Amino acid sequence: MYAMREALAAFRRAPVLTGLSSGMVGLALFVVGLFSLSTYNLQIALSAIEERVEVVVYLRDDARQSEIDHLLGELAAFEEVSQVNYVSKRDALERAQRDLPEFGQLFIESEVNPLPQSLEVELRPGNRTPDVVEQVASSARNYPFVEDALYGEEWVDRLFALRRIGFASTAVLGLAFAMVAALIIGTALRIAIFARRDEIYIMRLVGARNGFIRRPFLLEGALAGLVGAVLAAALTYSTYRMVYAYLFEVAWIPGSWVGIGLLAGALFGACSSAVAIRRHLREV
Amino acid sequence: MIELTHVSKEYPKRGYALHDVSFHIKKGEFAFLTGHSGSGKSTTMRLIHMAERPTRGEVRVAAFSSERVTERDLWKVRRRVGMVFQDFRLLPGRTAVENVGFALEVTGTPQKAIQSRANRLLTQVGLASKAGARVEELSGGERQRVAIARALVNDPYILLADEPTGNLDDRATRGIMDLFWDLNARGMVVLMATHDLELTRRHPHARFFELDQGKLVYDSATADPVAS
Ligand SMILES: Nc1ncnc2c1ncn2[C@@H]1O[C@H](COP(=O)(O)OP(=O)(O)OP(=O)(O)O)[C@@H](O)[C@H]1O
Numbered sequence: 243m244y245a246m247r248e249a250l251a252a253f254r255r256a257p258v259l260t261g262l263s264s265g266m267v268g269l270a271l272f273v274v275g276l277f278s279l280s281t282y283n284l285q286i287a288l289s290a291i292e293e294r295v296e297v298v299v300y301l302r303d304d305a306r307q308s309e310i311d312h313l314l315g316e317l318a319a320f321e322e323v324s325q326v327n328y329v330s331k332r333d334a335l336e337r338a339q340r341d342l343p344e345f346g347q348l349f350i351e352s353e354v355n356p357l358p359q360s361l362e363v364e365l366r367p368g369n370r371t372p373d374v375v376e377q378v379a380s381s382a383r384n385y386p387f388v389e390d391a392l393y394g395e396e397w398v399d400r401l402f403a404l405r406r407i408g409f410a411s412t413a414v415l416g417l418a419f420a421m422v423a424a425l426i427i428g429t430a431l432r433i434a435i436f437a438r439r440d441e442i443y444i445m446r447l448v449g450a451r452n453g454f455i456r457r458p459f460l461l462e463g464a465l466a467g468l469v470g471a472v473l474a475a476a477l478t479y480s481t482y483r484m485v486y487a488y489l490f491e492v493a494w495i496p497g498s499w500v501g502i503g504l505l506a507g508a509l510f511g512a513c514s515s516a517v518a519i520r521r522h523l524r525e526v
Numbered sequence: 527m528i529e530l531t532h533v534s535k536e537y538p539k540r541g542y543a544l545h546d547v548s549f550h551i552k553k554g555e556f557a558f559l560t561g562h563s564g565s566g567k568s569t570t571m572r573l574i575h576m577a578e579r580p581t582r583g584e585v586r587v588a589a590f591s592s593e594r595v596t597e598r599d600l601w602k603v604r605r606r607v608g609m610v611f612q613d614f615r616l617l618p619g620r621t622a623v624e625n626v627g628f629a630l631e632v633t634g635t636p637q638k639a640i641q642s643r644a645n646r647l648l649t650q651v652g653l654a655s656k657a658g659a660r661v662e663e664l665s666g667g668e669r670q671r672v673a674i675a676r677a678l679v680n681d682p683y684i685l686l687a688d689e690p691t692g693n694l695d696d697r698a699t700r701g702i703m704d705l706f707w708d709l710n711a712r713g714m715v716v717l718m719a720t721h722d723l724e725l726t727r728r729h730p731h732a733r734f735f736e737l738d739q740g741k742l743v744y745d746s747a748t749a750d751p752v753a754s
Pocket residue numbers: 537540542543561562563564565566567568569570612721
């Protein structure tokens with residue numbers, strides 16, 4: 243009650259200082275918001291690509307049906323595998339004629355079907371990693387009637403590298419700008435605390451507990467952080483609307499991310515004010 | 527209640543403000559602490575209020591010892607020991623009643639009780655008519671009485687008053703002294719620093735200490751009555 247009243251009074255006492263610091267915090271967190279927005283969309287894009295990750299096992303023409311069925315069962319038994327499809331030579335030819343019309347004539351004119359039969363191994367979401375595909379592919383290669391098992395090693399590796407880079411850069415930059423926000427709040431509070439150091443000193447002399455003195459400042463820091471975070475969310479949202487309207491289709495970040503961002507803003511604000519006031523509660 | 531054992535306070539570069547001072551003020555006592563300017567009266571008061579720690583020796587106040595009390599427990603000392611500061615330490619920009627109420631507010635007193643108690647204390651120090659005046663609008667003597675009211679508002683059982691009548695005229699001084707004696711009769715220990723020997727002579731029943739250059743040179747409880 244008292245703490246809330248004091249924290250609000252602080253905004254009234256120094257509207258410029260608190261307004262400026264909240265604005266700066268808002269801008270710093272805006273950067274975090276933009277990174278979240280782009281990472282989230284990058285994740286979506288990568289997921290779409292990832293869905294196409296599959297292992298194709300090419301079979302020799304002389305493979306017997308019983309052998310193929312056995313291998314199919316073997317591959318389907320993998321925990322990470324969701325489905326295995328058999329593609330016959332005919333199927334392959336039809337598909338080639340459909341997908342590659344410019345070669346269609348060539349295929350038709352040819353007496354023999356040059357395309358191999360194959361097994362297409364689909365993986366469960368979350369298991370389309372380089373390790374898993376390699377494991378599936380190499381177990382298929384053990385069979386003598388298997389010509390080869392391919393999955394596009396290179397781009398699967400790249401896909402995952404890209405994903406890791408996206409995550410790491412957002413984490414690092416997000417953290418850095420969150421720190422910037424915390425520093426701004428800390429500095430503004432340091433000024434506010436310094437301006438009221440006599441009052442704090444007197445409070446201690448007349449019997450205030452440390453927690454009682456600290457509480458309004460913690461609240462003030464939390465409020466500054468929260469206001470900044472709300473501002474950042476608003477800026478990020480309007481950027482999202484603008485990109486969506488004028489540039490290209492993007493997805494808005496999930497509500498839980500926004501919620502975490504707001505909470506983190508308030509928490510960072512409170513923590514940095516706790517650090518700022520510590521020294522003043524130690525004297526006398 | 528208040529016990530100093532071989533207490534010294536040394537300030538860096540300034541030397542000793544107090545040197546090997548020992549005394550024991552018991553329950554129910556009223557004591558004057560006298561001495562020339564710079565003799566260490568305020569320093570003694572600050573040590574008892576635990577705003578500072580002794581360089582050597584131990585200060586004990588009620589159940590608290592300067593050797594053991596931690597920073598976070600100081601509020602407990604402060605709520606039992608009211609202090610009138612020589613320089614008042616009032617909050618500028620706030621009214622008399624707000625300043626007195628501040629001491630209640632920080633101790634978590636309900637908002638409703640604050641106003642009435644603060645006003646009652648201001649009446650007791652004869653300042654009822656100035657309750658709504660801001661500190662800047664008050665005279666030295668009026669500010670001093672606000673400081674006294676604030677020191678008493680939490681019903682402390684020890685009162686440390688550093689020159690509480692320094693800015694008051696005779697009539698106001700008598701009023702404050704009557705109030706202190708009255709509270710003392712109801713069990714409050716009073717330790718009052720003053721260099722006004724005239725004043726101390728008017729209260730011969732009080733205990734009497736004299737400091738000189740940081741040393742305790744006289745204690746009426748232990749001194750030979752003839753020598754004094
Ligand atoms: N914070 C400090 N730093 C350095 N020296 C100090 C400090 N406080 C007090 N002193 C010194 O300690 C000595 C005693 O000071 P103190 O304030 O206790 O005197 P006093 O008896 O209260 O004097 P007065 O009657 O003028 O109030 C003085 O010489 C003063 O200069």
